Amino acid sequence: MPNKYSLLIAQALITLTMAFSMSGIMGFIALGPTPEWLASWPKSFIIAWPIAFCLTLPVGRIAFAISGRLTAAAK
Template sequence: MYTSKKLVFLAQFFISALMAFLMTGIMGYLHGGLSETWQMDWARSFLTAWPIAFCLSMVVGPIGFKTAMLVLKLLPEGRA
């Protein structure tokens, strides 16, 4: 399936960027609302969160894929 290391690396790069962008924006909005400093706070949070999210996704991603494959193997045929 997706066995290319370059593909996995690039996908994790984009996935972590999108998740960090969306989560920091949503949580920043929920925490402080749309204040005058919201965009600047969001940018700062995103720049901090993205490298962390990327590193964690490189560890958690393979675990998630292995777990999903295990679950699919355990499901009866036709249920997946």
């Protein structure tokens, strides 16, 4: 298990890339390849990233617990 600092950095990087890509993809689906999409993407990302990071803290613990149980059951 990684130390708490490594886990925090990993969560920051994972949520950064996911918020960036998902806000861009979902905006593209909603607006298409338009100037409005490009203009709205940064704002969507700035809103999405802190939300994703805050949610990953409790959800990450739950996900690790579930994955531990699933992999222990598979052995």
